[in-house]
Amino acid sequence: MPAVSSSSGRPSRPKSKESFKLSKALTKMSRNVLKTSKEIYKELPRVALDPTYTWLVAGLLFCLEIVLNVFIILRVNYTEIDWVAYMQEVEGVINGTYDYMQLRGDTGPLVYPAGFVYVFGVLYYITGHGANIRLAQFIFAGLYLVMLGLVFRIYNRTLKVPPYAFLFMCLASYRIHSIFVLRLFNDPVAMLFLYLSINLFLDKHWAWGCFWYSFAVSIKMNVLLFAPGLLLLLLTELGVVKTVARLAICAGLQLVLAVPFLLENPMGYMVRSFDLGRQFFFIWTVNWRFLPEDVFLNRYFHLSLLGLHLAALAMFAVYRWNKKNCLLDLLRLEVPEKEQEESKLSSNEIVSVLFTSNFIGLCFSRSLHYQFYVWYYHTLNYLLWSTDLPTVVRLLVLGVIEMAWNAYPSTVESSILLHICHLVLLGALWVKGHVSRTEVKVKKVK
Numbered sequence: 001m002p003a004v005s006s007s008s009g010r011p012s013r014p015k016s017k018e019s020f021k022l023s024k025a026l027t028k029m030s031r032n033v034l035k036t037s038k039e040i041y042k043e044l045p046r047v048a049l050d051p052t053y054t055w056l057v058a059g060l061l062f063c064l065e066i067v068l069n070v071f072i073i074l075r076v077n078y079t080e081i082d083w084v085a086y087m088q089e090v091e092g093v094i095n096g097t098y099d100y101m102q103l104r105g106d107t108g109p110l111v112y113p114a115g116f117v118y119v120f121g122v123l124y125y126i127t128g129h130g131a132n133i134r135l136a137q138f139i140f141a142g143l144y145l146v147m148l149g150l151v152f153r154i155y156n157r158t159l160k161v162p163p164y165a166f167l168f169m170c171l172a173s174y175r176i177h178s179i180f181v182l183r184l185f186n187d188p189v190a191m192l193f194l195y196l197s198i199n200l201f202l203d204k205h206w207a208w209g210c211f212w213y214s215f216a217v218s219i220k221m222n223v224l225l226f227a228p229g230l231l232l233l234l235l236t237e238l239g240v241v242k243t244v245a246r247l248a249i250c251a252g253l254q255l256v257l258a259v260p261f262l263l264e265n266p267m268g269y270m271v272r273s274f275d276l277g278r279q280f281f282f283i284w285t286v287n288w289r290f291l292p293e294d295v296f297l298n299r300y301f302h303l304s305l306l307g308l309h310l311a312a313l314a315m316f317a318v319y320r321w322n323k324k325n326c327l328l329d330l331l332r333l334e335v336p337e338k339e340q341e342e343s344k345l346s347s348n349e350i351v352s353v354l355f356t357s358n359f360i361g362l363c364f365s366r367s368l369h370y371q372f373y374v375w376y377y378h379t380l381n382y383l384l385w386s387t388d389l390p391t392v393v394r395l396l397v398l399g400v401i402e403m404a405w406n407a408y409p410s411t412v413e414s415s416i417l418l419h420i421c422h423l424v425l426l427g428a429l430w431v432k433g434h435v436s437r438t439e440v441k442v443k444k445v446k
Helices: 017-050 051-075 083-094 114-126 133-158 163-170 176-184 185-203 206-219 221-264 266-273 300-321 327-330 337-343 349-363 371-373 377-384 391-406 410-432
Strands: none
Touching: 017 051, 017 163, 051 133, 051 163, 051 176, 083 114, 114 133, 114 206, 114 221, 133 163, 133 176, 133 185, 133 377, 163 176, 163 377, 163 391, 163 410, 176 185, 176 371, 176 391, 185 206, 185 221, 185 349, 185 371, 206 221, 221 266, 221 300, 221 327, 221 371, 300 349, 300 410, 349 371, 349 377, 349 410, 371 377, 377 391, 377 410, 391 410
């Protein structure tokens, strides 16, 4: 007799083949998901340590950064520091004033090169004469994400840093996110174009790299700290003749950007936009708080730092960066054909020289203000993992540097600790030996 349903008295239908197949497929799928989850869990240590997974971890962190930046903009109050002054300075140019000696904002005279005027002039119009702060914040968040993508590409090309270290580089620094989306400084804009130029150098597009490097300098002069290393790289791979051609690109762009201001008052433009002797305020210093103010302001102290800076650059250039048998070999008009292959620079050699050149400048800087942290923040992981320091020391240095930059106002202790970390890292880079030793085979990094 056919089976009878208890509720209706009607015969019940046997399970169809389709429903049976569906049930079997779902069971198999759940098992596969469970198996895949276990495999992923087992692979996590490898993903965290193996630089070949940089692209994967970078992609995940990039997505998280989008959410984090939106959260910060919507939930953390904006703090006005320089944005209004920037807008006042470019507004003067828009209104027809091209004499740099007459351009100023609430915080003082305009002291940045011409590229700054053009970039922030565009932002002036986009943000309704600078009034739409929220829009400006989202624009800066976009700039941050573009810069982060360029930084990740550098790390993916060099394959030196274990991916877990990117967690500290991305999500752990309140100060860096603040500099971008809560303060709207010009420093991160300059660094974006700097990292663009480094990516082009890695692809051996030296001419275009020099173009965008010069554009970064035109936004803020701190990018010149990379110049000694860049000059050595150009001479090493290209020879004097081609190096001069690339330097002409840099100089030519500066000249073209500055034409309206040079025609009005050339001396005023040079004095204001490239004032290497500009005095800093002791109240804002992050690195020299332990000094008496009169020493901090003393010109002989500044000259001493300049001497140490030049000496350190010379030592690294001669004994750590130079690939030639003799330093004078860099002054050949052209690289001989038989030496061209040997003269080609690896990704790690390019990045190591540029990042170290900048770091040396920061070690002997007359003063570091809070927004200057972005000048080298994204290079610290690379520099630390270029040394033979134990991992625990690398992480400790990262942590102490972060703490020093987040101490507001800076203290005697925070300044001393910052210098100690800088000296430890600089010493470790020296002890590591010649820059060619930074080239490593792709392997798991502990």
